[in-house]
Amino acid sequence: MNIIAKRKIWFTVSIILILAGLLAMPINAMMGNGILNFDVEFAGGTVMEINIGQDFDITNDIKPVVVEITGDENPQISRSGEQGVVIKTKSIDSETRTKLYDALKEKYNLDGMNDLLNVDDVSPTISTEMQLKALQALLIASILMLIYITFRFKDWRFGLAAVLPLIHDVLIVLAVYSIGRVPVNNSFIAAILTIVGYSINDTIVVFDRIRENRKAAKKGDLEGLIDRSISQTIVRSINTSVTTLLTITVLYFLGVQSIKEFALPLIVGIIAGTYSSIFIASPLWYEFQNFHKKPFSKTA
Template sequence: MKPKFPILKNFKIFGIISILLCATGLVALLALPFGQNFFNLSIDFAGGTEMEFNMRQTVTQEIQSEVGALFRETTGVDASVTSSGDRNEQVLIRSASIDSETRAKVIEAMKEKYALTDDDLYGSDDVSASVGSDLQRAAFLSAAIAIVLMLIYISFRFEPTSGLAAICCLVHDLLIMLTIYVWLQIPLDTGFIAAALTILGYSINASIIVFDRIRENLRAARKEPFEEVAERSVWQTMGRTINTTLTTLFTIGMIFILGVPSLKQFTLPLIVGILAGAWSSIFLSASLWAFFRKKLRRKKV
């Protein structure tokens, strides 16, 4: 198949675009150890108390201020108050950890002021900071272990250059997911772990298809430069990558459109991760493979 435009020759352009997309996620990730948080960490990771009420009316800025003042008056603690739900009729209160007795006082105060019932209390949870830190470590550890195991597998199944290229693509996809979490301030909760591991598995599968075709073409190639082999391999797998991505997006897209808010917060990063995986497998994987292969050959010479 004759390529319509050279992908490997334009690697710098695609690489710059990827770096710009990954930059926010990388900066936010590196800032965490220094006490700077750009994510909207849920209590799963940050620790604290979270309460959600159905106000049965649109939650305006005025209502948010009233609820914040009521919470501070009842507990003596400042809280972050935001609206939630499809119609913005729920109010979400997040604060430092408070005990169960104080939470009960807040619930009674909300019932009295806004004529709420027990059914209007959607949630009242408290997570200690130590538990939140443990979950953060578990999230990064699970992703790191998955990446290392994939690197080992691909290095044995194909070659070390394929493993390095695949891992770069995986990190790229995860950083773009994190960028979306920062830009849209999507709550970073335990669902992120499931979304990240799902994207890791999906993205590595797309990259393996490209590397498998490269290996097949290398066997048949005689004196053809490996850059040309990689270029041809990308175009030969292009249709498969696009079709798989579209069919997956159709399913997840319907869940995003028709699902409840909690599902939308889970599926939106998945959609972004799938698109990032398609981008990296088409425009980055073969180019990185050729780049690492050239570097390693120079070292041997």
């Protein structure tokens, strides 16, 4: 495989995808939609849970009523159980909540006694704290992995080449969320941290093989060493990712809304992580080796 010889192609593909996502953010902001489609846990808002008591269609039945009464063009509506619905909108006052409930009550002949299960306001102050905690967790995890991998391989370039692709994976997931206007919520945070842990695993496998092959490699044949190591591990990496993707994809299509919200970023992240482990991490290590001007050595 000529992974290293074509490294500029792999880098260019990633840069284009990441830039598309980053550019979509200010464009969304200028259109008045916000840089990302933050769920109420992040942006603040009102959450209503109602027992409809019968079958209903979110897109054709519930959403038009919510949009008309609340004025929120992008409400987040999901099922709760078989006959319940959870409606998340921008903050609305008690009068608007009553109007919304009365409209659904009339539409579905609700009894008005036990159908309104829950009404909550989510403060944006809490959401800011959640965002900071998530960023702190990601930063601390990245630093600890950088230290551990550097210590394990006795080379800071291995550590940096392993951690930078993790940032790549997170940015790719953000690009999908930015362009697709997928709601960003608590599940997104959990999925991002899961992706970081999953992606680093494949990268370590490749780096381990590089370290093993260095002992028998020809001096100066760094490009051949990396290509050979990737070829020896690529089947394992792809097989592992495909089997994981099959399971998560089934969960996405058959699971409830909360499962889907967790599964979607995992699907995107696993694909991005597999790509970065094969086409980004090792080429980055190659670039760091050349940049540092340290002669290629067979010793680990």
